[in-house]
Amino acid sequence: MVEALRRTPLYDFHIEKGAKIVPFAGFEMPLQYAGAGIIAEHKHTREEASLFDVSHMGIVKIEGKDAAKGLETITPGDFMSLPVGKQKYSYFTNQDGGIVDDIMVANYGDFFIAVVNAGSRDADLAMMQEKLAPYAKVTEMADYALLALQGPKAREVLKTFAPDTEDMAFMDVKETEIMGEQALVSCSGYTGEDGFEIALPAVKAEDFAAALLDNPVVKPAGLGARDTLRLEAGLPLHGNDIDANTTPVEAGLAWAISQRRRKEGGFPGEEVILAQIANGTDLKLVGICVESRVPVRSHAVIKDENGDEEIGMVTSGSFGATLNAPVALGYIDPAFAADGVQVKVVVHGNLLGAKIVKLPFVPHNYVRK
Amino acid sequence: MSEKRFTKEHEWVELDGNTAVIGITDHAQEQLGDVVFVELPALSAVVEKDKQMAVVESVKAASEVYAPLSGTVIELNAALSASPELVNSAPEGEGWFVKITPSNPDEFASLMTKEEYDTFVKESH
DSSP states (O other): OOOOOBOOTTHHHHHHTTOEEEEETTEEEEEEOTTOOHHHHHHHHHHSEEEEEOTTSEEEEEESTTHHHHHHHHSSOOOTTOOTTEEEEEEEEOTTSOEEEEEEEEEOSSOEEEEEOGGGHHHHHHHHHHHTTTTOEEEEOTTEEEEEEESTTHHHHHTTTOGGGTTOOTTBEEEEEETTEEEEEESOOSSSSSEEEEEEEHHHHHHHHHHHHTSTTEEEOOHHHHHHHHHHTTOOOBTTTBOTTSOTTTTTOGGGSOHHHHHHOOSTTHHHHHHHHHHOOSOEEEEEEESSSOOOOTTOEEEOTTSOSEEEEEEEEEEETTTTEEEEEEEEOGGGOSTTOEEEEEETTEEEEEEEEOSOSSOOOOOOO | OOEEEEOTTSEEEEEETTEEEEEEOHHHHHHHOSEEEEEOOOTTOEEOBTSEEEEEEESSOEEEEEBSSOEEEEEEOTHHHHOTTHHHHOTTTTTOOEEEEESOGGGGGGSBOHHHHHHHHHHTO
């Protein structure tokens, strides 16, 4: 029996905007909107500002004076040093060092917020409630919506609703007020552009979305553009590029493990992860550019330049509208993982010329201080 | 005087004398979304009715295109390599795929008329 798909508080809004609805991670989500399409929505995000509904992701509140300490028992993240008003990228790991989910954790002073992926939302919540029980109270903010406003003009738009967000830098978080409601704002996203993720009460989500679209620079964008934008930004997708069978070291995400955590350990899978940091891995996540317009998709086999030896596999790939070329992420033998190395990718039975490139494909436009 | 027919796989074929022009329907391009690459058969290739003839790559996915008629490819739409988006903007015009010389013109009669195709699309959605 197939479980019924869930809807976000913005479902009616998507229908009204002519969205093509697709099932994604157990939710009915907009793939793209009428009158636009993935490429147009992608370009609009890079040039102006786009509104994404990301309410399928889980917003988990962690309250208690030992919240940071507790989080460090289930992630390799350094939350004891996370200042109030800041957010960090991290991941839940398993005993084999695999990535159970990747997350954003923010310190709001009185509480921490973890934003988790839709696909593992319920499992993450149950795990956190169990493992963090000795340290903190864990609740899902199920009556909140999560909206992402992304693009170079996101900042000038959001400040008309919340003037105190104007000076936020990348990975800053702030509790503020939007249209008379409490809102949790983080300066981050999944597009490589400047932008914000805004949690606010679900009852207010539609009004806020409509008010954002009243500004002519803002257009809605769906999951299709979200995927091509994150690919160009070189950001891995959990379930495709990273999962319980890939480690943060293989995925090039060990930067999120601080020197203190490496020294002290105390997180699931520390033996595997610390050994890989010291000795290297058999596979490494890289960016791949093909020398044609044929998009390379996940599961495509990567071979050496002569097309003889199989050296890796693509884990996600699509067409990057900003580069006007296909972009892909995949795991390969580290011997081939240097910038500019020529390889071949098998697409529809043909060997296509490709090269390994440094990530991101498109430079990030984060506002840093 | 040419006549146009349609397939259940959402291809169209316009027969004019001994030449058939083939493409995908407006409904098909709408389902695919932004087309970024079209892999056409080789010139002079022999295509067989209901067998794969081309591949359309949209941002989302790759989709096979089947030959609505058997025949020999006599012309490719060269414009598609530089402007694959023509499949979206003019699927039943400038976004055509190939021209073939049908080897069995009787096959044409088995295809759907415009009215039949429109009903088919409506009923399958």
